[in-house]
Amino acid sequence: MRKVLPLALTGLFALTACQAAGHDDPADQARDLNTMSAFPLHAYIPDPASDGGKAISRAQWILGKQCMVRLGFAGFAALDTKGLESTYPVRQGRLAHRSRVGDDTPYGVVDPDLAAEHGYHNQQPDTSAQPLEWAADQYTALTGTFESGDSHVTHGHRIPEGGCLGQATRKIYGAPPETTKVNGLKLSGYYSLALEFWYESQKEARKDPAWKKADRAWSACMKKKGFRYPDPDKASTDFDWYRNEKPSGKEKETAAADARCKLDTDYVPAVYSLEAREQKTLISKNKEKLNALRSADARAVRNARTIVKDAA
Template identity: 70%
Template sequence: MRTVPRRLLREVLPLALTGLLALSACQFTGHGDDKADEAHRLNTMKAFPLHAYLPDPSSDEGRTIGKAQWILAKRCMVRLGFAGFAALDPGAVDSTYPVRQGTLADRSTVGSDDSPYGVDDPEPASEHGYHNRAPEDSAQPQEWPADQYTALTGSFRSGDSHLAHGNRIPDGGCLGQATRKIYGAPPETVKAGGLKVTSYYSLALELGYQSQKQARNDPAWKKTEHAWSACMKKKGFRYADPDKAATDYAWYRDDKPSDREKRTAAADAQCKLDTDYIRTAHDLETRLQKAAISKHRTELDQVLAANARAVENARTIIGTAS
C-alpha cells in the first residue's frame, strides 16, 4: 500500500481465471462507470492537496533539477577517479534514483505502484493480483556497478570502501552533494510512518502521514473498513482491512501471483467499489490535509519558494555547462 516516497521512496497494485472472467460481466460491472472512474481518479497521490508541495520528477521543473543534479554528479565522479564519466550525457540519464547492480527487483513486485488505497479495478486485479505493474511510460531505475553506485549515492554495505580510487566519497555521494548545491543545506530529519526521513519536502511528507493516521481513527473510516471486511467475508476472504489483504505474506513467496491472490485482489477491488471505501477514505484524508495546509501555510509556502530557487539554480548550472 502506501509508502514514504516517494519515493516513496514512494517510490509506481497492479492468467485470467476462466470462471472469474466468465462472471465478470455480471459481477464486476454492477457499478456504473462513473463510480469506478471516480475511485480510480481518487486513488492516486496526485489527488491529495499536499501533493502540490511534493516534487514531480516528470514535470519540466523536475527534469530541469534532475539534469542539473547529473551535471554536478558527473563532475564529482570524474574528480573521484571515474574517468569514463567524462563522456556521460547528463540529459540522457534516467531521473530515477540509482539502483545497485544485481539488486534491481522485477517491476511487477507486490505493492509497488502509486495507488494509496491499493487495487481499485476488479478486472486487472483478477489478472495480476497485488503484483503491481508500472505504467508503460514510467522510467525504469538504472543499475550501476557497486563502486559507481556507492560513489553516486553514499550508500554502503558492510565491507564497502568509503573511498573511490583513493578519494573520499562525499556525504550522500555525488548525487547528495549535487542536491545540496542546488537546494542548499538539508532540513532536519523527521519521522513518518516509523521511518526517518531527511528530505527538502519532509514537512509535506510528515503532514501527509499524520493526516492519514488521524483519518484512520475516524469513525467514518472504521465504518467503511468494517463494511469492506464484511463484504470480503461474504466472498470467502477474511481480512480486517485492505492493507492486511494486500500485504498477506503468501503473496510474497513468488514473483507471479497465485490463483488465490488474484481472486483475493479482485474481490478486494470489488468490495472497495461496493462499500465506497476509496471515496470515504479520500474525503477524510483530504479534509485533514487541507486543515494541515492551512495551519502550516507559511512553512509550506517556504517549501515552494525553496523549490523555485532550486529550479533557478538548476537552470544556471545547465546554462553554464552548455
Template identity: 75%
Template sequence: MRKVLPLALTGLFALSACQMADHDDPADEARRLNTMAALPLHAYIPDPASDGVKAVNRAQWVLGKKCMVRLGFAGFAILDTKTVESTYPVRQGELADEGTPGDDSPYGVVDPDLASEHGYHNRTPDTSAQPQEWPADQYTALTGSHGSGDSRFAHGHRIPEGGCLGEATRKIYGPAPKVTKVNGVKLTGSYSLAFQLWYESRTKASGDPAWKKADRAWSACMKKKGFTYPDPDKASVDSHWLGHGKPSDKEKETATADARCKLDTGYVPAVQSLEARAQKTLIRENKGRLDTMRAAVERAVRNARTVIGHEK
C-alpha cells in the same frame, strides 16, 4: 458539495433519469478519487515529469560528473549526462525485484477486472526515472551508500556525504532540511515536510470512527466472499503475495473480491473525504512552512537551470 451515496442506494436513481445524471457511476467515482492527485497535499509534490524536476535531475548529474572526476574516476570526464539524467544509480547486481506486489493509489485495488488479471501487482512503472547499474566502487562514490567492506574513500579522496549526487543536491537546493522520521523511515529530501504531513493526515483520518466503520463494512463484505481481513491494507500486504513473479490464483481471487467490496460498500468515497479533510487542516496549520518549502524548490529549479547553462 455534491453528496456521494453508497452503491446500495443507487437503485433509487432508477426513479429519475435526471437523478442518475447528477451522480457518477460508483466505479468511476472510486477510480477518480483513488489517485494521489485527488488529495490536497499532492499540490506540494512536484510532478516527476515536469520540466523543473527534469532540470534538477540533469543538473545533479552535471555536478555529479565533475565530482566523480575529482574523486579519480577519469572515465566520467567523457560521460554524456543526457544519457543518465533520467536514471538513478543501482549497485551492480542488485536491481529491485519488479515482481513485488504494490499499488500506487492511496486506497488499493478498485477495478475488479484489473484485479482478476494482476492481483495486487498493480504498481505502475515509473517512466520518469529508470534504474542504471554501476560497479560497486562507482555506485558508492555516486551515492555515498556504504555496504559491508566498502571504503569511504575513492582513489585516496574522501567520498562526500551522500556521495557525488548528494553533494550535487546540496549545491542545488542548499542545506538539507532537518531529518525527520515517519513510521521509522528517515526523510531527508526537500519534500520531506509534504510527505510527513501526508503520513500524519492518513494517521489522523484512519483513526476517525467513520473510517473504522468503512473498514468494518468492507471486512464484512469480504467475509461473505470467504476472505478474512480487518481492512484493505492487510489484504494487500498479505505475505502470501510476496516472492512470486506473477500473482497466484488465490491472490487474484482476493484482490478481485477486495475491489468489488470497495465498490459495493462505497469504501473509497467514504475514506477519501476523511483524508482530504485532514490534509486541508494540516495545510492550513502549516501554510507558512509549505510555502517556504515550495519557494526553496523554485530556487532549486533556477539554480539547476544555471548549472545546465554552464555545462561544458
C-alpha cells in the same frame, strides 16, 4: 507491503493529475479519488517529469560528473550526462527482482475486472527514472552509500557526504532539512515535510469512527463472499500473495471481491473525504512552511537551469 508512506516515496511523482468531479458511477468516482494527485498535499510535491524536474536531474549529473573527475575518476570527463538525467545509480550486481504485489494507489484495487485478472500484482515500474548500474567504486563515490569493507576514500580523496550526487543536490537546493522519522522510515529529502504531513493526515483520519465504520462495512461484505479480513490493507498484504511472481487463483478471487466490496460499500469516497479533510487542516496550519517548500523548489529549478546553461 502497501502503505501510504512508501507509496508516496516510490510512486507519487509519476502519477498523472486527475481531478475528482461529480460522477454518478461509483466505479468512476472511486477510480478518480484513488490517485495521489486527488489529494491536497499533492500540490506541494514537485513532478520530476516536469521541465523543472528534468532540469534539476540534469544539473545533478553535471555537477556529479565534475565531482567524480575531482575524485580521480578521469574517465568521467568524457561522460555524456544527457543520457543520465532520467536514471538513478545502482551498485553493479544489485539489480534485484522487485515484487509486483501492491500498487501505487492510496486504497488499492477498485476495478473488479482488472483485479480478477491481475490480483494484487499491480506494482508498476517507476517510469520517471530508470536504474543504471555502476561499478562498486563508482557507485560509492556517486552516492556515498557504503557496504562493509568499502573505503570512504577514493584515489586519495575523501568521498563527500551523500557522494557526488548528494553534494550536487546540496549545491542546487541548499542545506537539506533535518532528518525526520516517519512510520519507521528516515526521511531526509527536500520534500520530507510534505510526506510527513501526508503520513500524519492518514494516521489521524484512521482514528475517525467513520473510517472504522467503512472498514467494518467492507469486511462484512467480504465475509459474505467467503473472505475474512478486517480491512483492505490486510487483504492486499496477505503473505500468500508474495510467494509467487504471478497471482494465484485465490489471490485473483480475493482481489476481485475486495474491489467489488469497495464499490458496493462506497469505501473509497468515505475514507478519502476523511483523509483529504485532515490534509487540508494540516495545510492550513502549516501554510508558511509549505509555501517555503514551494519557494525552495522554485529556487532549485532556477539554480539548476543556470548550471545547465553554463555547462552548455
